[in-house]
Amino acid sequence: MSTVTLKNIKKVYPKSHNDNKHNLKETAEGVLAVDDFNLEIKDNEFIVLVGPSGCGKSTTLRMVAGLEEITGGELYIDDVLMNEVAPKDRDISMVFQNYALYPHMTVRQNMEFPLKVQKKKKEYIDKKVEEAAEILGITEYLDRKPKALSGGQKQRVAIGRAIVREPKVLLMDEPLSNLDAKLRNQMRAEILKLRKRIHTTFIYVTHDQTEAMTLGDRIVIMKDGVVQQIGTPQEVFDNPHNLFVAGFIGTPQMNFYDGRLLEDNGKYTVEIQGMKVALGKEKNERLKANGVVSQDVTVGVRPEHIVLAEGDNVIRSVVDVSEMMGSEVHLHVTANGQESIIIVPTNVIRGRSVMDSGAEVDFSFPEEVVHLFSKETQNNLEY
């Protein structure tokens, strides 16, 4: 267990490295894959780097591992500068998406390998391997070769190989991406349990925001090589700092509407498709503190925060399709040409005809769930 500090970390690839289309910034030196990454990871913390593919999350992880050179900035593990230290001397282990198990070795030999390289005593190796196998429930497969294992079992072995050494930092690069949905959920829970049993600092990379939300103590959301927001799952969910984070975190995705923010004597009101929502005290104070003036805004509201409503101050919409999810229903509706999703508990909707496509539905939302984003900068106007 250790602290990891990333200071202004930067990664530039030469221009010829990747000629594919990308949204990354290009400088005179080359393509900027990671730019100005700053993060202090506490001892024993579980950090998740999340973002769409090509956002630089894996590159960042590989820089921590030492598998990619760091172009600029400083990387510290336990306050020791690591930029020029070889991977084998960083006391880090890593779990790969494709498992990276040695196919010619048995499960036991795979797990023994890092300890044998360290020239540990045989009794110690046996004890450690059996402990890890016990934790991961792979004791009965110890004498099999990887090719005789299923994807989930292989990933357990890969995790086993990573933990026998008790590394300072455990890196995981999309470890669950090759598994099917059911196994992924199961392994996610296993990783949570594992985390409680072994004391080490985790850095976990995924493109799946559900994994990020459920696993991370803090999550780092990245896009195009740039950190968008760092915070606890609750923080980034409740207070997304920009439009990208708002759209990326949460399923179904947050609904966005074109609206207008009106300021009148320190009191703010949002107008969306004819519906007026007067903002409460907290929001008013924050907007006022930021000196926000009347302007066109993008209004974000999460599907689960929208309520079916009646009366005049509502948004009128028509149901396109409805998805019965069991305890809740996802209504896909169109209001003035803008599509949105509304999550309604099944018991509320029971017996009503709103689930039929073509049905007219009126909805509204309370002021405290409204997120306001600048049309210009796409940043949250409150933060």
Added chain:
Amino acid sequence: MDVKNPKSPSPKKGILRTRKSKRMAFALAILLPFAIWMLVYMLIPLASVIFYSFTDAKMGYDRQNFVGLYQFQKMFSNATAMISIKNSLKAALVIVPVSLLLSMLTALGLDALSERSSKVYTFAVFLPNIISLTAACLVWRWIYHGQYGVLNFLLNLMGIPSQQFLKSQAQAMYSLCAIHIWSVFGYYAIILLAAIRSIDKSLYEAASLDGASYWTQFFHVTLPMLKNTLLFVGIMLTTSAFMFFTPVQLLTNGTPGTSTYVMLFYIYQQGIEQGNTGFSSAMSLVLMLIILFFSLIQWILTTEREPKPRKKTAVKKEAEAA
């Protein structure tokens, strides 16, 4: 769906009626030329060699008599034949390990180079393969020349006296082996390079994070992952080492003494030059068996054996669960 009455005759008749037979016909059409080639140039000659080795056949004579194992007996009591077998074994013992090592090191070197320079060097390494060995032997004759050879010139520069590479009983065989190694190692280096490049890079990344040094990675990742390729290269090299002929024929003709008589050279002398078809057939058969024997040894040594489980209980449990 249109379901036909099984009793009604099918509209198409003939061999190509079903999909299976169509596929069969396609396979045959593709394989037939090769099958004919195999028959004419491999199987018939092989059968002839086996047949003639039990006869007293001589070139130019129509009739031959069955003589049982006489030709083999003659061969094993013939001093030159025995020397040629010994020389062939000696050549193989030099050529196979040295070529394998050289190919492996070259492949590792090429792999470590940048993509661009690796292409240039790969071509350079492959070059001996596209040069005619006959032409190359003429150059080698000059390189090895006792008085004017470039090799002796270099040795003299280092203060070492001139050597009679092709005329000394002790050196001639090794000098010829060096030519053979030079002509083949590049080809196998490229085969090994392709195999090295196809190894999943994340295995090396995992190993380097696990603390493995370059050589630990080489012995625990590269080498085991190359096992099948190494087996292939080993067998091919063994075969080529026993088929070693051109440099002998062109540069030494088996001399000095009988020190560079190798099996194929002696077979050629006996069979083609002196017309002893029966004798040379028997010797060819022995050569084939020797190659087969060494290939088999390599195959056995590298065949993967399933690990034996340490505990019986786990297996039992699984069986019960199944």
